[in-house]
Amino acid sequence: MSFVFSKENLERIEALKSRYPSPKALLLPCLWMAQYQEGYISLDAIEVIGEVIDMPPMELYRVATFYTMFNLEPVGKYHIQLCKTLSCALRGKAQILAQLSNRLGIKPGESSQDGKYTLSQVECLGSCGTAPVMQINDRYYENLTPEKIDTILESLEEES
C-alpha cells in the first residue's frame, strides 16, 4: 500500500479517538485528512482508513461515495464550484457560468487540459444573501459579477 497518514495526521487521529464513543465516528475526519494530504481519496487510502476505524474497505467506499465533497478521482489544482440553486439563479448565476466557461474553455464537469482547473456546479452553498456565489477549494467568492470572475481567474494565474 502506498498511502500512509502523515505523522501529524496520525497524532490528530489518536487525539480524536478519545473524543468519540466509537472509532467508527472517525470515518469523516479520516477521509478529510486523506483528501487534504493527497488531493483526493485513493483506494489505498480507503484501505488504510478501514484499518483505523475497523471497517471493511468496500463498506467504507460505499459510504464515501455518498458525500459529494469527497473526490475519489484527482481534481484540478483549483476546483471551482459554482452554486446553481434558486437564489443564485435569480441573481445572475447563468452569466457567471458563461464567463467561467468562456475563460477556462471548459464546461461544468470538465477539467482544463493542463489539469489546473476543474469546473463544477453545486447545490446551495448556504450563502444565498451574497449570490451569486462560488467556492474555489476552501474559499468562498461572493457577490460575483463577470468582471470579478476575470480578476479572480487572473489572480489564480499569477499565484501559480
Added chain:
Amino acid sequence: MIKASRIVSRKFDIPGSHTLEVAKTHGAYDALSDAFAFSPAEIVEVIKESGLRGKGGGGAPAGTKWGLMPQDDPRPSYLVVNGDESEPGTFKDRQIISKDPHLLIEGIIITCYAIKAHDAYIYIRGEYCQFQQILQSAIDEAYAAGLLGERSGGEAYRVDITIHRGAGAYICGEKSALLESMEGKRGHPRLKPKQKEPEWYFGNPTLVNNVETIASVPYIVKNGARAYREFGTEHSPGTLLFAMSGHVEKPGVYEAEFGTPMLEYIEHYGGGVLGGRKLKAVIPGGASTAVLTADEVAYATLDYENLRAMHSALGTGGMIVMDEGTDMVEALKNLLEFYHHESCGQCTPCREGTGWSDTILGRVLEGRGRSEDIDKLLELADTMDGKTICVFAPAVAIVVRSFIGKFRDEFEAKASV
C-alpha cells in the same frame, strides 16, 4: 413599526466580535454563573417557560425536547449542535458561527449542564471551511481560558466540544441522518419512533438542536423566560434570524421578533424588491416551504401559526424573494433539480418521484411538454406525500403543489406549446 430585536445578533456588528477578548467585554460567558447557580432541572424548566422553539426549521419546543433526556442513566448523554445549514435560502447559522462563536460555546456549556452531557459535537457543513476555522479558534481560546475542559467556566463540570465536519449532503441536516453520518455511515434518515424519545448516538441518549437554538440559551438563562417572551407572539415567542435572498435590494440576515409582518420586514430590512420592481412571490422559510403569491405576502406575518394557517410554513425563516420577471416554471425546475440531487434514495417514492418530476418539467421547458404533464406532476406529488421515512419527500410535494396551484397558467402555457 419594526421593533429592534437583537438577542443572538447583538454582537454581530462589533469589530472583532469573534474573539474572546472582544466578546467578553460585551458580556460573553456572563450567563454561566447564573446557569451554574441553577440545578440542571431548573434550567430545563426556564427553557420550557420561555417557549423557545427550535430554529432549525421544525419549530419544536426546545424545553420539551430537553425534558426527554434521561436524568439518571448509566449511559452518557450527548449534545449535537446542528450546523449543517443546507436548506436553500438559509444562511443564518454561519453568521453566529463566524461573528459570535463564543455565544454558541456559552450556550453549549449551559445546555450540556442542563441535560447532564459532557461531550458536545458541532456538525458543520463541509463547505463552511472558513467559518469552521473561526469557530475552532474560538473553541481553542475557550479551552485556553479554562472555559472548556475539565472545569468549564471554572466550575467542577467538564464540557468538551468537538467540531465534526460534514462532506456535502443536504439530507445530513435531518437530525437522524446527521447522527448516522456521525456514526460513520451514509446519511440516511432513520425510521421515527412511535413515542417521543431522545435521539440516539451509538445507542446513547442524544439531544440535537440547531445552532441558533443553542445560541438563544444564554439570553434566556441570564434574563429569564419572561424577558424572552417580551418578543414575539404567544405561541411563537422570541426572535429569529430571518434572512432574505433573491430579488431584494439588500439581501442578508436580520434578526426580528416573531409576528413581524413579512412585507414590512422585506421593505424595512431588505429595502424592497430589487430595482423597484413589483413583487411576484416569496418562498417564506427555505426552499422546502409552499410559495406565497404577492397577494398572500401582503397579509403574512413571520410566525409559525400564521404561515401554517396559510398552508405554508415558517421553516428556517429564509425568504426567497421573486420579482415580477421571474419564470415560475424555471424556478420550480431549479428546485426539482435540487431535490432530485439531494434525495438520499432510501424510499422509492422519493427517489423516483423527484427524478421523474425533474425530467417531466425539463421536457416541458424544452418545449416538448404535453398539457397532461401538469397533472402528472401533481400525481407524482401525491405519491411522494406521507409514504416516506422522512419529511423530505412530503415537502417536495408541498412545493410542487404550491407552484402549480398558484401559477398554473404559466405551467399550462409552457406545457401546451
